[in-house]
Amino acid sequence: MKTARATRSNNARELILDAAIRVVDKDGAGHLTIDAVATEVGRSKGGVLYHFPNKRALLNGMLARMIERELTALDTAPGNTPLGRHLHSTGNLRRDDKAASLALLAAAAEDPEMLGVMRDAYQQLFLQARADCKHPAEVNTILLAAEGLRLLSVLGVLPLSETEQRAVHKHLAARAEQL
Amino acid sequence: MKTARATRSNNARELILDAAIRVVDKDGAGHLTIDAVATEVGRSKGGVLYHFPNKRALLNGMLARMIERELTALDTAPGNTPLGRHLHSTGNLRRDDKAASLALLAAAAEDPEMLGVMRDAYQQLFLQARADCKHPAEVNTILLAAEGLRLLSVLGVLPLSETEQRAVHKHLAARAEQL
DNA sequence: GTCTATATCAAGATAGAC
DNA sequence: GTCTATCTTGATATAGAC
Numbered sequence: 388m389k390t391a392r393a394t395r396s397n398n399a400r401e402l403i404l405d406a407a408i409r410v411v412d413k414d415g416a417g418h419l420t421i422d423a424v425a426t427e428v429g430r431s432k433g434g435v436l437y438h439f440p441n442k443r444a445l446l447n448g449m450l451a452r453m454i455e456r457e458l459t460a461l462d463t464a465p466g467n468t469p470l471g472r473h474l475h476s477t478g479n480l481r482r483d484d485k486a487a488s489l490a491l492l493a494a495a496a497e498d499p500e501m502l503g504v505m506r507d508a509y510q511q512l513f514l515q516a517r518a519d520c521k522h523p524a525e526v527n528t529i530l531l532a533a534e535g536l537r538l539l540s541v542l543g544v545l546p547l548s549e550t551e552q553r554a555v556h557k558h559l560a561a562r563a564e565q566l
Numbered sequence: 567m568k569t570a571r572a573t574r575s576n577n578a579r580e581l582i583l584d585a586a587i588r589v590v591d592k593d594g595a596g597h598l599t600i601d602a603v604a605t606e607v608g609r610s611k612g613g614v615l616y617h618f619p620n621k622r623a624l625l626n627g628m629l630a631r632m633i634e635r636e637l638t639a640l641d642t643a644p645g646n647t648p649l650g651r652h653l654h655s656t657g658n659l660r661r662d663d664k665a666a667s668l669a670l671l672a673a674a675a676e677d678p679e680m681l682g683v684m685r686d687a688y689q690q691l692f693l694q695a696r697a698d699c700k701h702p703a704e705v706n707t708i709l710l711a712a713e714g715l716r717l718l719s720v721l722g723v724l725p726l727s728e729t730e731q732r733a734v735h736k737h738l739a740a741r742a743e744q745l
Numbered sequence: 746g747t748c749t750a751t752a753t754c755a756a757g758a759t760a761g762a763c
Numbered sequence: 764g765t766c767t768a769t770c771t772t773g774a775t776a777t778a779g780a781c
Contacts, residue, residue, distance in 0.1 A: 399746080417596050417675035420774060432776090434747045442775070495721055496596035496675040502723050509718070510725035524737040527726065531734065532707045535714030539688070542674055544681050546689035547706065555710065558703040578764080599756060611758090613765045621757070 400438050403428050404448055411489040416496040421445070446497050449490035454508050456487060469515040470526060470563045477533050478556050488541045520566050529559050579617050582607050583627055590668040595675040600624070625676050628669035633687050635666060648694040649705060649742045656712050657735045667720045699745050708738050 406428035411419050421442060425432045439445040460476035461469075477484065494501045517526045536555060539545035547555065585607035590598050600621060604611045618624040639655035640648070656663065673680045696705045715734060718724035726734065 415675050415678045417677075421776085422774065431748050432774095433749075436776075437746060440776090491721065491723075492671070492674060495671060496594050498596075499594045499722055502721060505721075506723040506725065509723050513725045523730075524733045527730065527734045528707070528711045528737055528741075531714035531718070532711040533714070534718055535710035535712070538717045539710070539713055542670065542681060542684075543678055544670075544685045544688050546685065546692045551702070551706065554703045555706045558707055562707075600758085601756065610766050611756095612760095612767075615758070616764060619758090 400448065401452075403430075403435055403438055403445075404452055407445060407449055407493075408486045408489055411493045412486055416489070416493040419493050419496075442497065443501070446490070446494050446501060450494055450501065450504055453487040453490045454504065456483075457508070460484075468519060468563070468566075469512075470520070470529065470566070471560070473512065473516060474529070474533060474556070474560050474563055477537060478560065484537070485541055488537060492541065522566055525562070525566065529563055532559055579627065580631075582609075582614055582617055582624070583631055586624060586628055586672075587665045587668055590672045591665055595668070595672040598672050598675075621676065622680070625669070625673050625680060629673055629680065629683055632666040632669045633683065635662075636687070639663075647698060647742070647745075648691075649699070649708065649745070650739070652691065652695060653708070653712060653735070653739050653742055656716060657739065663716070664720055667716060671720065701745055704741070704745065708742055711738055 403424060407419060407424045410423045410427050414423065421432050421435055424445070425435045428435065435445075439448060457476070461472055464472040464476040466472040466475050491502070491505060494505075513527065513530060516530055517523045520526050532555070536545070536547075536552065540552075545552075582603060586598060586603045589602045589606050593602065600611050600614055603624070604614045607614065614624075618627060636655070640651055643651040643655040645651040645654050670681070670684060673684075692706065692709060695709055696702045699705050711734070715724065715726075715731065719731075724731075
């Protein structure tokens with residue numbers, strides 16, 4: 388388990404991962420290549436391959452960082468329940484989060500099996516959110532709506548304005564409070 | 567606007583599109599190649615390229631058929647409101663639907679811009695569902711939850727059993743009724 | 746740690762026979 | 764309509780210099 392501070396010593400890795408996300412964002416998951424990442428980060432292909440020996444390692448790095456970031460966001464978010472904290476941390480749908488979620492699409496494109504770690508993360512999230520509550524279907528609904536919001540947004544097909552997105556999110560938070 | 571019956575005359579096209587979906591399902595959107603589709607459908611690369619002159623055409627065909635199928639499912643589903651019909655048609659999350667949704671991931675991988683038609687389709691769905699209702703945030707929540715369910719399932723990271731999925735869906739339908 | 750080759754292979758697409 | 768070449772490009776990965 389790496390801390391945010393530890394990443395400073397692995398600066399090159401972080402820069403490469405950032406560049407990889409930008410490539411996916413701009414060109415689509417299918418165009419995530421070592422070449423493209425190298426160009427984006429202003430290095431050579433060999434330089435990138437030193438830090439990530441192959442493409443799978445790069446994808447795994449992207450996934451791992453995405454999960455790590457979401458977990459720390461979850462831990463530091465204000466709120467009394469796991470569900471409330473999760474809504475709060477996904478609520479400020481920062482550009483960061485949207486971009487990081489692209490790692491999911493990239494991994495799905497490369498090798499769906501790689502998403503095992505993501506499945507585990509979701510499993511944990513859903514279990515924790517339902518743990519202290521007697522309305523599992525309602526909790527599931529709230530979590531799924533939040534994920535639907537995120538994924539449609541990442542795919543670029545969400546037909547809601549910023550204002551509407553905030554309204555939905557407020558609505559979800561309010562529902563979560565009532566449990 | 568093609569009818570389901572019209573597809574019988576384009577049988578080769580349909581078979582190729584089916585094969586393409588299977589390839590994405592098995593190997594991931596990033597491994598959707600003309601070669602792989604040709605092998606899957608039991609034809610040669612040239613044979614596939616006769617029906618779809620290039621890869622974009624194939625992706626567009628996949629997207630178009632997915633949208634067409636969802637629209638007909640929506641039209642023929644029982645229910646009094648667009649939202650109710652939509653929930654009903656997505657409720658029986660048939661293997662067909664899950665597979666067809668993979669077209670979305672494939673297109674996102676190849677060229678995110680291609681998803682414009684999907685954005686329009688979602689726009690229409692959301693607008694119609696909210697048209698006859700005074701609680702837009704609630705309608706949005708229900709739609710987003712249904713989409714979250716579908717997309718997490720397609721990505722293979724949904725941490726809900728079949729039973730739980732049905733429970734969530736029943737819950738959504740019940741909420742939709744109360745509007 | 747980072748770079749420049751370079752080997753190897755996969756994939757999109759064309760041309761033309763059948 | 765379908766097939767078999769074939770061309771060409773792009774991408775992974777390696778080896779070794781700096």
